[in-house]
Amino acid sequence: AQTVTQSQPEMSVQEAETVTLSCTYDTSESDYYLFWYKQPPSRQMILVIRQEAYKQQNATENRFSVNFQKAAKSFSLKISDSQLGDAAMYFCAYRSAMNYGGSQGNLIFGKGTKLSVKP
C-alpha cells in the first residue's frame, strides 16, 4: 500500500522569505501523480501544484515550485517570497496513474504541515 509522510507538523516563515515543506512517499508503482493542496482557515481544499512521475522536470506555479526526487521518493514544496495569505495547512498527496485494485484513483494524503507566516 502507498503511504505519504509529512514529517513537519508545523513550520514558520518570515514574510517575503522562502520556506520548504517536506514530503516523502512509499510506492512500488512507477507511474503516479503527486500533489500539494493548500487548506486555509476557510477549510477549502485548493490544488497548489501537480507533478507527473514520468516527467523529470519539476513543476512550477508562480511562487510555488517542487523538488521531485523520484529515486528518493521525495516531493518537497518550496514557497518563495512568502505572503501572509500563504498561511494554511498544506497537504501532500499521492495518486496512482493506473486503476490498481479498483481504487478509482483515490488520493492518499499525508497528515499535513501547518504553515505560519510572520509579518
Add this chain to the structure above:
Amino acid sequence: DAGITQSPRYKITETGRQVTLMCHQTWSHSYMFWYRQDLGHGLRLIYYSAAADITDKGEVPDGYVVSRSKTENFPLTLESATRSQTSVYFCASRDTYNSPLHFGNGTRLTVT
C-alpha cells in the same frame, strides 16, 4: 452556479442519531468521493463511487452508508452517530480517471 456543494456546513447531533450529509455536483462527473479529516490523520477515504449505482468502500467505511442513485448526488449517512465520527467531511468529484479532483467546502460534524 456550477460546482460541488455540501450541506449542511455545520451540524451538531447526538450519539445514536442518524444523520445524512449531502453532496451535489453540477458537472455530471463520474467519480465521487467522501473523505473525513481529523487532526493528525490528514484526509482519509470513507467511500467512493465510479458512476451512479456503483459504490465501494475506502479506508474507513465502518459506520457509514452511501448511495448514488443519480450521478450528481452522493449522500453520506451515519446510521447511528458516535463521538468518534466527530470530524470534518469532504465530498469530492472528478470527471475522468485522470482529471483533477474538485472538493466541496466540507461539513463540520460534531457528535455529542
